[in-house]
Amino acid sequence: MKLKSYPAIVLSVEPVSEIDLKVEFLTPVGRVLAVAKGGRKSKRRFLNLFSEINILRVNLRKSSRTIFPIIDSADLIYQVKSPWFERQKFEFFSCLAELLSYLGKGLLEEGSFSFWVSFIKVADANPISEKLLFLLELKILKHLGYAPMVDECVKCGNIPKRIFYFSVEQGGILCLNCRDDRTLPLSSAEVECLKNYLLLKDPKGVFELSSPSSKLLRLVRQFLIYYLGLDYKAPCQGL
């Protein structure tokens, strides 16, 4: 019997029968659904393993009798703890799980799985701040392939020198000539801030970046809602 082994982030868990659980994971190869046989009954075998956002190593085996692979065994790599004690963290991590499940529908960009593993640890160990929320939303957009274009005007390709305009519908910044009445002006510091967050490789570095302005926070959130078309409810509003 061939086993497949993956590092995996737990996204959701639901009962599928009297005794089994269906678990949704994000892995480096995308989203994986698998069944924990006896997962509802045998508390000892899978104790606390399948809490949302836990990071595991899972060994999966194919079965001819089920559509989904079966979880042969799983080891805990990292257990998130802060959501147990803080409502705000609980909200934040629920939202993270929802957003990561969008990510898993496509092929994962190289390095994006390890980014989220590291992001989870940083978010677990630190208070939720505007910087973390902004990084979460922007990086989800980026890894989905919907990052706002910030290097040149989305319409004409010119690089604005001093005055920038931003359009959610057009997907990024516009120059003075291409702006329309739905664009909002951005300062060069705000454009720089967007770039820095988009380029950040190691989530630990987020605390050294400047805080996003409230305008940027609002724009990126609108962007996410516009491109994902979901009933996205941002966590920790009015932080």
Ligand SMILES: [Zn+2]
């Ligand atoms: Zn232009």
